Amino acid sequence: MDRIDFDVVAFDLDGTLADTAPDLAASLNHALGSVGRRGVPPESVRNLVGHGAKALLRRGLAVTGEASEGLVEEAYPAFMDYYGANICAGTRIFPGVEQALDDLVARGVTVAICTNKPESLTHLLIEALGWTGRFAAIVGGDTLAVRKPDPTPLFETIMRAGGGKAAFVGDSIIDADTAKAAQLPFVAVSFGFSDRPVAQLGAHAVIDHYAELAGALARL
Template sequence: MPLPFRTIGFDLDGTLLDTSGDLAATLNRVLAEDGRPALPLDRILSMVGRGVHKLLEQAVAATGGGDAAVVARLYPRFVATYGDHIAEHSRLYPGVLDALDALAAQGITLAVVTNKLEALSLPLLEATGLLPRFTTVIGGDTLGPGTAKPSPAPILEMVRRCGDPAAFVGDSIYDVQAAQAATVPVIACSFGFSQVPVATLGAEAVIDSFAELLPALEALRPISV
């Protein structure tokens, strides 16, 4: 059954890829270099989702505190360190490639819309073999300050670049809020980094694995406005 969408967009961390190992290792390495204690993985994942700056703000607050100057000092260290270790522990979630192949076989345009910096997203996608599958990659900084999810701006830009009607797949409240604000139906992944049950996020559908993605998309319809 043909899908009723021209474009399907995906979040990156916690949706296409389990990047928790590299994010945690990078953050704890940067914190250690600054004389701060390490944070456990579950605490780090509770901070992930709104980009590097927000991650560092929360990590600094959780490890003794500090002002904006501390965050500004750690920011380039984090970006450089993460870039040097971009995919040492990151892995595709099971079924990702099969799902992307099935969508491409239907002529659907695929996109990535993430709050990760574009300059980090592109090498991560390349290192994991995913980059050629996507027509466009929109990072948290691609459209300028203040436009990362939950702003609808990057989802709207995805639609502008790739075509309407569109649907989106993500794992966080920021994905759901951004997509719905852009009047794009959204599917939430229960296996990602959400710190609350994904059933409470208000997505149009929830999947427990990528094997469920196509049936979930078949059941969706574009949102009428």
């Protein structure tokens, strides 16, 4: 068994641990409909996720017309209510995730989540996935006054997880920029919600399946 020289490995959530795009797309289209807009193709939502719910709404509105802050604020409650009620209707964890997490814990690594999803919705999804208690720390997009790519939420996640040498696993330029700002090793998953080719993220390692994660971390 390869030695993993990290005390904490933090993970993004949407597009990294779980494919949440089906439920985000349904919620976005519900919110767009609430302000008289047409929906967007569900597959296109994969390239819009990463900055949080309001940014997703802003980008969805921009695709369909005007994207004023007034419209974002008007559509936001409809998005949040619908998503909260349907948070795990179509969401699925990526293949190999649970085995990879169990493997890290068995090696003495603490696992945690640092996401831009609102903290309340993050906990709701974690519970729906049957992951309550699996992560030592969970920091959401509204846990602190700042969110990724500011490195502060990642630092907070690591501290809450016990501190020590850490790495970050994510899928987007937001995650890449967060790790870079924190000066931490970054592992990118190739199957997430990135708006650009994974090779352009500047990751220290790229994995195509979670079976590759332990090996990638051991080599960092």
